[in-house]
Amino acid sequence: xxxxxxxxxxxxxxxxxxxxxxxxxxxxxxxxxxxxxxxCGSFLLRTGFTDDALQVMHKTSQNLKDETILVSCAGCYNTxxxxxKKYLGVELDVIHTSQLFSNLIKxxxxxxxxxxxxxxxxxxxxLGRHCGEYQSPREVLASVANLVPMENEKENSHCxxxxxxxxxxxxxxxxxxALKRVDDALQAGAELLVTCCPxxxxxxxxxxxxxxxxxxxxxxxxxxxxxxxxxxxxxILKKSPNTQKKI
Amino acid sequence: MKRSQxxxxxxxxxxxxxxxxxxxxxxxxxxxxxxxxxxxxxxxxHLHLLxxxxxxxxxxxxxxxxxxxxxxxxxxxxxxxxxxxDMIAKxxxxxxxxxxxxxxxxxxxxxxxxxxxxxxxxxxxxxxPTHPIGPACHLNMEKIAExxxxxFQREVKAEPRAILETVKKDILEKLSQCKVGITGANSVxxxxxxxxxxxxxxxxxxxxxxxxxIVLVGIDKLVPTLEDAMSVVKLETIYATGxxxxxxxxxxxxxxxxxxxxxxxxxxxxxxxxxxxxxxxNGRSRALEEKEECLWxxxxxxxxxxxxxxxxxxxxxxxxxxxxxxxxxxxxFIENDEVCYDSGLYQCTLCGLCTxxxxxxxxxxxxxxxLRKESVKKGLYLEKHGEIRENIRKRGSSFKQET
Ligand code: SF4
Numbered sequence: 001x002x003x004x005x006x007x008x009x010x011x012x013x014x015x016x017x018x019x020x021x022x023x024x025x026x027x028x029x030x031x032x033x034x035x036x037x038x039x040c041g042s043f044l045l046r047t048g049f050t051d052d053a054l055q056v057m058h059k060t061s062q063n064l065k066d067e068t069i070l071v072s073c074a075g076c077y078n079t080x081x082x083x084x085k086k087y088l089g090v091e092l093d094v095i096h097t098s099q100l101f102s103n104l105i106k107x108x109x110x111x112x113x114x115x116x117x118x119x120x121x122x123x124x125x126x127l128g129r130h131c132g133e134y135q136s137p138r139e140v141l142a143s144v145a146n147l148v149p150m151e152n153e154k155e156n157s158h159c160x161x162x163x164x165x166x167x168x169x170x171x172x173x174x175x176x177x178a179l180k181r182v183d184d185a186l187q188a189g190a191e192l193l194v195t196c197c198p199x200x201x202x203x204x205x206x207x208x209x210x211x212x213x214x215x216x217x218x219x220x221x222x223x224x225x226x227x228x229x230x231x232x233x234x235x236i237l238k239k240s241p242n243t244q245k246k247i
Numbered sequence: 248m249k250r251s252q253x254x255x256x257x258x259x260x261x262x263x264x265x266x267x268x269x270x271x272x273x274x275x276x277x278x279x280x281x282x283x284x285x286x287x288x289x290x291x292x293h294l295h296l297l298x299x300x301x302x303x304x305x306x307x308x309x310x311x312x313x314x315x316x317x318x319x320x321x322x323x324x325x326x327x328x329x330x331x332x333d334m335i336a337k338x339x340x341x342x343x344x345x346x347x348x349x350x351x352x353x354x355x356x357x358x359x360x361x362x363x364x365x366x367x368x369x370x371x372x373x374x375x376p377t378h379p380i381g382p383a384c385h386l387n388m389e390k391i392a393e394x395x396x397x398x399f400q401r402e403v404k405a406e407p408r409a410i411l412e413t414v415k416k417d418i419l420e421k422l423s424q425c426k427v428g429i430t431g432a433n434s435v436x437x438x439x440x441x442x443x444x445x446x447x448x449x450x451x452x453x454x455x456x457x458x459x460x461i462v463l464v465g466i467d468k469l470v471p472t473l474e475d476a477m478s479v480v481k482l483e484t485i486y487a488t489g490x491x492x493x494x495x496x497x498x499x500x501x502x503x504x505x506x507x508x509x510x511x512x513x514x515x516x517x518x519x520x521x522x523x524x525x526x527x528x529n530g531r532s533r534a535l536e537e538k539e540e541c542l543w544x545x546x547x548x549x550x551x552x553x554x555x556x557x558x559x560x561x562x563x564x565x566x567x568x569x570x571x572x573x574x575x576x577x578x579x580f581i582e583n584d585e586v587c588y589d590s591g592l593y594q595c596t597l598c599g600l601c602t603x604x605x606x607x608x609x610x611x612x613x614x615x616x617x618l619r620k621e622s623v624k625k626g627l628y629l630e631k632h633g634e635i636r637e638n639i640r641k642r643g644s645s646f647k648q649e650t
Binding site (some may be wrong): 007008010011033036037038039043045046047048049050052056063125129130132152155156157158159161162163166168169170173174176177180194 | 488553555556558559560593594595596597598599600601602603604612615616618619620624628629631632635636639640643644645646
């Protein structure tokens with residue numbers, strides 16, 4: 001298995017990479033990290049830079065052929081799975097971390113521990129509406145926490161506001177949209193908002209509610225390896241999961 | 248748009264969502280939706296053929312038909328028909344908004360009497376309509392009362408009945424001086440040569456009784472039969488208002504006539520002496536060639552009600568009366584890449600929710616993504632995006648440097 005981290009995880013949220021690697025180790029999965037990993041092309045495709053996108057996709061596809069590719073990012077997932085086929089005619093075998101974890105739980109390879117914390121799950125547009133994956137992340141979450149439904153879910157999920165290059169070009173617009181999404185979760189009684197796209201994580205962060213990536217949460221709940229043993233609900237809520245590096 | 252207006256608009260949208268919530272998932276609606284999808288896709292696919300048929304049949308029914316290739320031609324044709332009038336009466340029409348008809352007529356000293364209550368209020372307030380069917384949904388009662396009081400220079404209570412009566416009385420007085428009514432049409436049946444108009448207030452019925460009835464309609468509104476047209480407007484009503492049927496559906500197939508005396512055909516009984524239909528192209532033929540999906544639209548407004556960007560920015564996200572992402576797509580064909588860019592091409596998060604909300608499942612995010620490619624080719628993109636592209640070129644990552 002080849003782990004493609006994606007640029008946000010690689011450079012902004014390395015704790016997601018750490019958590020992913022820990023779960024992989026615990027599950028006894030052999031994996032490699034992509035050597036000299038570059039961009040998947042998602043940003044370029046969404047913002048109209050097709051020529052650049054094709055170049056970078058072509059290069060990236062050379063490194064990814066004939067392997068199962070594990071991704072942390074919903075945007076990478078959608079791009080590698082759908083756009084590489086659409087633009088390059090390359091069919092890649094891609095799996096999102098949420099899908100992998102869900103399989104590991106089903107196969108009994110990881111036995112999740114459940115914490116009494118109320119969480120809402122935010123569907124990233126790239127994983128949900130664009131790829132139809134609503135179930136796996138929910139299965140994983142339901143096995144480690146109280147998953148509470150919130151307004152505007154699954155197919156009708158509201159965007160976090162970051163997509164399509166909006167976060168970089170119109171940061172205020174992106175944040176305002178994010179706050180509405182956070183309100184959906186608060187109204188549902190969430191103590192924690194979980195999602196599985198690093199772009200969403202970065203954009204949804206606010207004073208109002210703690211946001212954490214599914215992988216990291218899963219890892220914390222299961223006290224994998226070097227992380228604290230027997231972690232409590234308070235520990236997780238206290239912990240600042242998004243120790244975002246400054247740009 | 249002002250924050251306070253946005254929050255009133257969003258409150259109206261929440262109510263609308265609640266009203267629609269069970270209706271749009273019931274079996275009858277789903278069947279109707281599937282039927283309308285077929286009708287619209289098929290109609291758009293054969294649009295030019297339908298247009299020919301419509302011209303033939305509408306003319307045979309006694310209406311006059313004008314083809315306008317762009318906004319200017321449409322405005323000019325209308326002006327030629329009404330240039331001797333001081334005032335004309337008008338109903339709500341997004342197509343009229345698209346060609347900025349009211350602004351044009353006012354600039355040529357023809358007063359425009361909006362007869363739809365919401366439109367009239369927005370006309371007094373000089374703001375932009377926020378929903379294709381509920382144009383004044385960004386104003387609350389207090390504000391409306393204030394605007395109306397200002398207009399009539401007397402205190403009108405912040406009470407719905409008082410507002411309605413005041414505005415209605417004034418409209419009716421003025422309407423009695425009008426000889427021309429301008430309306431849109433929600434759907435046009437080519438084979439029958441009939442126009443279908445939907446309204447709740449009864450104002451369109453009044454306008455069809457004036458001497459000259461001008462109907463301005465985009466060529467994309469064509470469907471084959473009146474039965475098809477009926478299905479389209481039923482679905483539009485459900486998605487736009489949460490009701491299954493509107494108060495009124497007017498079908499106009501000819502000027503007023505009678506044959507009650509020895510079967511001799513006499514014109515000019517109660518209704519319009521002349522009905523002139525203006526078919527507006529304004530980029531639609533181009534859209535047909537490149538992105539025909541954007542012409543499937545039935546104008547229900549469902550795509551904006553839950554749009555994360557529209558509910559945050561309001562009508563600034565869109566093009567004239569074509570609100571939201573689909574309006575931005577249309578602006579590319581009606582105008583050009585610059586206008587498309589300015590209408591919010593890059594403000595869309597491409598989340599795809601509007602496709603789920605849209606009864607026609609119009610793939611707006613895909614169309615916008617495609618249009619961005621063309622925009623980039625013209626050098627129209629955001630500086631910030633250009634920087635990120637540079638970062639990716641230099642070091643294979645969106646970010647500037649190793650952190
Ligand atoms: S794009 Fe779809 S949802 Fe929006 S107005 Fe048109 S038909 Fe309605």
